[in-house]
Amino acid sequence: MWPLPKTLPDKFDLVFLDVTDQSAQRLTSFLNSNEKEPTIIAIIGYENPSVLDVIFEIGAHAVLTKPVRAAGVLSSMLMARRYQQEQQRFKKELKKVREKLDNVQKVNDAKFILMRHRGITERDAYDLIRKQAMTKRTTTTEIAQSIINAESILSKMGDT
Incomplete structure (x- = not known):
């Protein structure tokens, strides 16, 4: 056009x-x-x-x-489509890896909160998070986010 x-x-x-x-x-x-x-x-x-x-x-x-020229158009089209499909696949994989890393970071933050407040080991903190996730039929990431949110709320309450 x-x-x-x-x-x-x-x-x-x-x-x-x-x-x-x-x-x-x-x-x-x-x-x-x-x-x-x-x-x-x-x-x-x-x-x-x-x-x-x-x-x-x-x-x-x-x-x-x-x-x-007609001679190069088809090969350029095929190579461009292939390259774009690979880019899209890599973007999806990168998004998954970033989400996984974010989830691992949340669980680690929650573990350290539990370790600090309860005086337990890292393994015990993770087991506690995992047990809560299984009891509530949810993911460890959601439990970890709840712990992080609760700690944030409680720490702000102490400031007032």
Whole structure:
């Protein structure tokens, strides 16, 4: 489509963008106008630092140079789709790892709170959290968050 519309259409899998005379901010706002992340193939007329910077800023998955020839389009499309799918998979895995790390940190914080208040070992604190989670049929993370919240409330009550 030309000129570049304000928003990305709803149904799409792949977007070819001529980035030669476009600002990265305008292209980024266009690409972020829809929840679905497109596979982006940048089309450039020449290579220079500012054009390459735009390519990186918009997160292009492949690059084609002008004049576009049929010989390179299909392979660029396939490689761009594959690269984007791998990126999405890595983002999901990273999100899971960060959530897991956050949950481990919450359990550790709760263990230290119990250790400090009850004078018990780290293992006993964890066993106590685990036992409560099993009794209440919930996760150790939820019990840990409850302990952290309760300690926060109790410490604020002591300040007043």
